[in-house]
Amino acid sequence: MRARSEYLDWLIDELAPLGTIRARSMFGGWGLYCEELFFAIVDDDVLYLKADALNRAAFVAEGVAPFSYTARGKVQTMSYYRLPDAALDDATALQHWARTGFEAALRAAAAKARR
Secondary structure, eight states, X not given: XXXXXXXXXXXXXXXXXXXXXXXXXXXXXXXXXXXXXXXXXXXXXXXXXXXXXXXXXXXXXXXXXXXXXXXXXXXXXXXXXXXOGGGGGOHHHHHHHHHHHHHHHHHHHHHHHHO
């Protein structure tokens, strides 16, 4: 299990206004859950937030990259996008971006429940 970092603990504190936040070790990094919905990845002290058809364009407009990793020699990309750097210095912006990731997780859960 990877040790928790000061950055991860800081994120959990900063994101608390969204709801109950917990971190779970995974992918060699951390998965973040809000109200038990997986909505973010923290890898090497970088926050990636869940994206879908409704919020992806905002991430793309900011020029941030999606989370990717290499498995079996192939690059795999997930629909989680890096937090824009400017949001690290502004709690309101951080919470706004995180809320968009949480809302994408809510939409995914609702779609899964309808199946």
